[in-house]
Amino acid sequence: MAVLPLRIYGDPVLRAKAKPLLEVTDATKPFVLDMFDTMLAEDGVGLAAPQVGASQRLLVLAVPVKRHKRIDMTLINPEVVRAEGWEVGEEGCLSVPGIYDEVKRASSITVKALDETGKPVEFDAEGYLARAIQHELDHLNGVLFVDRLDPKRRKRLLAQYDEKLRL
Numbered sequence: 001m002a003v004l005p006l007r008i009y010g011d012p013v014l015r016a017k018a019k020p021l022l023e024v025t026d027a028t029k030p031f032v033l034d035m036f037d038t039m040l041a042e043d044g045v046g047l048a049a050p051q052v053g054a055s056q057r058l059l060v061l062a063v064p065v066k067r068h069k070r071i072d073m074t075l076i077n078p079e080v081v082r083a084e085g086w087e088v089g090e091e092g093c094l095s096v097p098g099i100y101d102e103v104k105r106a107s108s109i110t111v112k113a114l115d116e117t118g119k120p121v122e123f124d125a126e127g128y129l130a131r132a133i134q135h136e137l138d139h140l141n142g143v144l145f146v147d148r149l150d151p152k153r154r155k156r157l158l159a160q161y162d163e164k165l166r167l
């Protein structure tokens with residue numbers, strides 16, 4: 001298995017709308033394992049396929065829920081079919097290193113997806129898990145968490161990146 005190179009803010013793949021997986025094949029499993037290796041090597045709690053350059057609707061999560069307990073999950077073609085309430089919490093992103101800020105998200109969601117074997121799943125998520133799913137799902141639509149910040153604040157936070165991109 002392998003740790004894949006991460007795509008960083010400014011890379012066009014992070015702005016593309018990712019394509020649905022038409023089927024889960026034998027090639028899906030090793031890719032999912034590489035995604036987990038990459039996420040865990042970078043101390044991430046979630047990773048979406050575009051972040052490693054694959055414009056596909058696939059994401060992985062390793063979300064700590066309690067001390068010593070972690071929910072590991074692979075979601076393929078995920079959709080939020082219910083969103084209720086809201087809460088504000090801090091987020092960061094492996095593709096926008098060094099930047100953390102508070103983002104408003106739905107506090108309770110219902111998700112429909114396929115798992116890594118291609119089996120349909122539907123479940124409810126709340127709190128930090130709901131936040132992580134919404135953050136990663138945004139990646140599949142070319143949206144980064146910084147897009148959800150107040151424009152002035154975003155501009156200030158991203159000044160270092162925008163400067164590099166202009167060079």
Ligand code: ZN
Nearest residue numbers: 092093094095
């Ligand atoms: Zn992210």
